Amino acid sequence: MHLVRNGFFQLTDSTAKHRASHAALLAIMSLVNGAHADYPFAHTVVSFTAGSGAATGFNLPAVALGPPERFTGEGISPMCVTPFSPAYRPNEIVSLGVGGELVLRFDHDVLDDPRNPFGIDLIVFGNAFFTDATGTGMVAGLAAEGGVIAVSLDGIAWTSVPLTVADGLFPTRGYMDVLPYATQPGTIETNFLRPVNPALSMRDLSGLDYESCVALYDGSGGGAGIDLAALGLPRIRFVRISNSVIGSSPEIDAVSDVEAITRSPDLDGDGVVGASDLARVLGAWGTMNAEADLDFDGVIGAGDLSMLLGAWGTKGGA
Template sequence: MRTPSLPSWMWSLGLATFLGLTACGGSGDKEPGDGNGEQEDAGTDPEISPPANPFADRVVSFQPGASAGFGQDLFPTVVLGPPRGEGSSAGSLDVLSLGRQGVIVLEFTDIAVVDGPGVDLIVFENAFVRFPETGVVAVSDDGVTWSEFPCDATNRAGGFPGCAGVKPVFSHPDNGISPTDPAVAGGDGFDLAALGLSRARFVRIRDSGANGYSGTSGGFDLDAVAVVNGVSLLGPSP
């Protein structure tokens, strides 16, 4: 039941983030693929740049946790388009709540994330000042073998290093702020070099289990994922 003293928009974001925090981590794990995770030739297109369509193309799987539900009426398109950030003092409602330790896997079919200068990938949640909701990010090039970015969901003082769902989102289709420019887009950036990887086509996001869980909007709320450094998998135009 909602507490009347809190604005309704706060509840829609699942903001009970002051409950007990637990750590998350691990890397190099495997999970079943869907049969189309074959590796492409990374040399198909040597030009590394933000692609024309930098967003995930499809949802491979979604396993909601307890207190998930918000955004499922618009699933899967709600997580496939651009971010719809509302800045540092408000969170977007164009999101999918994962619930406690819910997991979603996204695939890029036309492009691959590659290790280029600085941030290679940005994950957008609906975090805003004082209300982060952390998620653990992993990447894979075949959808089977995964490498996970270490996420310290207990380290509030340190800004939850390595986690997604920490920084506010500023990019929105209506404001002209580029979703592929880490300097202005907001969201949380990830560099493949930190994992010793050169390429990835799948992104997995798992709610850390250290967030607030209430109603149907609990935990990490995924807005979008965008490629900063990418190469085309389609080959040259005929």
């Protein structure tokens, strides 16, 4: 049962995505950080409207809370979630239909962070999949159903995301060490907080075999990446996914806040931040030297110097 409180669907223990392992992880993170750790996935369903033509039974919006699925079909036809084999059960994805809309909220502001891989700040996961030319995991095409994404800080003023759909590239990948139609869970999980390189397109993927295809994921769990800077937004907290295309019904699995890459100011690797590291920053001043770009703003300057001086005399651990 999904509890409703103050107009919001709350994440409860009965929600398929809210597993004890994730609660334990958050508790550990809180202890390590000495404060509440932000949950990196959507935390609350604000509203949901099922449109016409939505898949029957796929009407539980709370399944879009928490992380995407890694394994699907339990009790029916168990399969690892791969770019060729998506999540497909009613307790894993929610179907929008025509005129449907889903609004999700994070428990914190998702920031435009220049340290994020490829500048991507937010990822939306659907249940699109690659069609297979050979039955062995060769990319022939993409089975996708679209879905318009919009984001907001307050849930009132919305900014639409152009050129990116909710249920499309890049299909979800749950494990790094399984074949395209594996029936047993893998042992190495992909990272749902890391985006795929957004410069890639179907032109780059078409015709690739499975190994070559997933190599381009580079450890990512897939999903549609969104750069807040491209929208002129410093931060957001709400995500809205809607559909008005007749004959289409996007399915949504999850949304996530991208994990930033950190770079140690111990640039020379001697175990302590000091004069040699300062010399490297000053020597690269005004250039685009990636090694010394501690704040990931694309140029070596005051921000990098400030970060280095703030870690002076320490090990500079990232």
